Amino acid sequence: MKKVMGKLLSAMLILTLVFTSASVAFADSSETGAGEMKAKVSSVQKEVAEPDTVQAPKLEIKSEKVATTKATYPILPLTKVTTGNEKGLTGYRYNAANQIFILKAPSKGVFHIRLEGELTKGGISAEIKTSPTASSYLDWTYISGKSTSELMAEVPSAGTYYLALEPTSAVGTIVVGGTHINGADRTLTNNNWSAVGVEKAQTRYFKVRATSAGYITVQANNLSGNVTLMNSSKKKALSNAVSARDYSPTKVTFGVKKGTYYIKAKNNDTNDGIYQIKYTNKRIKEKSGKKKSRAVLLKKKRTKKGTIVAGEKRTDWYKFRVTKRKTVRITMKGATNDELKVAVYKGGRNIGRGTLYESRGGVKLKSLGKLSKGTYYIKVYRGNKKSSGWYSLSWR
Numbered sequence: 001m002k003k004v005m006g007k008l009l010s011a012m013l014i015l016t017l018v019f020t021s022a023s024v025a026f027a028d029s030s031e032t033g034a035g036e037m038k039a040k041v042s043s044v045q046k047e048v049a050e051p052d053t054v055q056a057p058k059l060e061i062k063s064e065k066v067a068t069t070k071a072t073y074p075i076l077p078l079t080k081v082t083t084g085n086e087k088g089l090t091g092y093r094y095n096a097a098n099q100i101f102i103l104k105a106p107s108k109g110v111f112h113i114r115l116e117g118e119l120t121k122g123g124i125s126a127e128i129k130t131s132p133t134a135s136s137y138l139d140w141t142y143i144s145g146k147s148t149s150e151l152m153a154e155v156p157s158a159g160t161y162y163l164a165l166e167p168t169s170a171v172g173t174i175v176v177g178g179t180h181i182n183g184a185d186r187t188l189t190n191n192n193w194s195a196v197g198v199e200k201a202q203t204r205y206f207k208v209r210a211t212s213a214g215y216i217t218v219q220a221n222n223l224s225g226n227v228t229l230m231n232s233s234k235k236k237a238l239s240n241a242v243s244a245r246d247y248s249p250t251k252v253t254f255g256v257k258k259g260t261y262y263i264k265a266k267n268n269d270t271n272d273g274i275y276q277i278k279y280t281n282k283r284i285k286e287k288s289g290k291k292k293s294r295a296v297l298l299k300k301k302r303t304k305k306g307t308i309v310a311g312e313k314r315t316d317w318y319k320f321r322v323t324k325r326k327t328v329r330i331t332m333k334g335a336t337n338d339e340l341k342v343a344v345y346k347g348g349r350n351i352g353r354g355t356l357y358e359s360r361g362g363v364k365l366k367s368l369g370k371l372s373k374g375t376y377y378i379k380v381y382r383g384n385k386k387s388s389g390w391y392s393l394s395w396r
Contacts, residue, residue: 061116061177062088073132076101076163078111081179084195084221084276089114089177096124096170100132101163105155109183110197110273113151113163115176117143122169128153129162137164143174152273154183154199181274188263193278198267201225205234206263206277210256214284214307215390217335218263220250222275229254229310229337229388230262238310239337240386241266253335255307255388256281284390288316288380292345295319295377303394306380308340310388315381320395325370330378333362334391339383342393346376355383356391 079089096119103111115126123144127137128151138153138161155161165174181197187207188194196204210216218227226241227250238261244250254261265277286306289295295317298304306316322328332342334356342363344352354363380391 060088061091061114061175064091064093064175073100073102073162076103076176076178078103079177079179081181081195081274083193084181084274085193086179089179091116091175091177093173093175094165096122096167096172096174097165098167099165101165101176103128103161103163103178103180105158105161105180107158107182107184108156109154110181110199111138111151111153111155111161111178112181112197112273113176113178114148115141115143115150115174116148117172117174118146119144119170119172119174121171122167124165124167124170124174126151127164127166129164132162132164134162144170152199154197154273188277188279191278191280193276196265196267196275196277197273198275199269199273201266201268203264203266205230206265206279208261208263208279208281210258210261210281212281212283213256213258213286214282215253215255215335215388216261217251217253217280217282218277219279220244220265220275220277222272223250223265223267223277224275225266225268227252227266228264229256230264231311232260232262234262234264236311237264238386239388242337252337253389254337255309255390257309282390286316288318290314290317292317292377292379297321298378298393298395301394301396303392305390305392307390308336308380308382308388310337313382313385315379318378318380318393319375320378321375322371322373324373327369328367328371328376328395330365330393330395331362332356332380332391332393334389336383336387336389338387340387340389340391341381341383342391343379343381344376345379346374351376356389 111128123142125142127140129137139151141149141151143149181195183197185205208216220227223244226243228237228241229239231238239254242252284305284307287296288306298318298320304318334340336356340356342354343350344365352365354365356363382388
């Protein structure tokens with residue numbers, strides 16, 4: 001059995017920064033030593049993978065049927081794989097004999113065939129071909145005794161293909177089961193896995209619909225390559241290409257408006273012939289100011305949520321009031337495909353800033369001393385032109 005994905009822990013980075021009183025400006029922890037500042041970075045904490053992070057399906061014969069071969073080229077019934085969560089195949093038992101089966105491909109994708117032999121003598125070679133008489137094959141294997149083997153062949157288009165069994169002095173029976181995994185571009189439905197059949201390096205486009213303004217989170221399993229958020233015409237990239245590794249589940253978040261987008265999934269290769277992808281759209285009800293003069297009041301110990309939308313330059317502004325000298329702590333949590341930044345102002349002076357990195361985590365800012373009475377402003381903005389995501393903001 002070719003390798004399948006394992007469940008790995010993803011990392012959550014929590015960054016703790018400190019800021020001074022209004023009279024002293026300071027920089028992010030990436031600029032340690034600049035100005036009069038002191039920054040501390042907490043240890044990396046691990047986050048257990050989401051419960052719906054799943055493995056690619058295992059090709060195991062889960063049930064068996066006795067079949068006859070009256071037709072010259074009988075059609076081999078294939079088990080349907082839609083989500084990639086299917087647990088096994090239906091197998092069909094045949095006597096060891098020269099036999100050619102028709103394989104029907106409804107679209108481009110991958111045939112994955114499993115053979116279970118119960119042979120007392122000899123062996124059987126199996127080939128997937130483009131025609132019954134073709135001298136070449138898309139994939140080949142050989143089985144003997146009581147053993148199992150698999151074939152995997154990527155097909156470029158919908159059509160009819162063939163599985164040829166050629167025995168060599170074989171005595172006994174063989175159980176054959178298989179599936180065709182769709183490898184074409186398609187429309188994804190919210191919060192549903194979709195299996196994608198690929199074996200070679202390819203790029204696929206998946207249409208997604210944000211029915212609510214807020215964010216979409218894209219998850220991919222067994223994808224070795226990257227994912228990019230594209231606009232509704234598929235011509236403009238709204239994000240960076242976020243790396244995806246076949247040994248670790250990928251989870252990336254983009255801030256979106258209501259509308260249609262595409263997920264560009266570039267696959268470098270896969271040993272399984274399959275990866276899984278899904279998206280989830282969540283609503284964020286936001287109330288923020290789009291410039292400092294229209295900053296929205298953030299009350300103590302209350303939380304505001306907001307979105308930095310992919311492809312837009314806007315910033316979000318909030319203000320809070322300190323009624324007496326005190327130590328202040330500001331917390332921003334959320335998720336992003338790259339970087340979201342937060343900055344604190346007293347009048348026109350920047351007195352603190354921090355960065356939320358990658359898929360999820362938080363930024364905490366704490367004053368070194370007590371802040372004086374007055375009104376302070378918080379600015380949330382994208383780290384670069386390809387950054388987007390969502391955040392929650394609070395102070396105490």
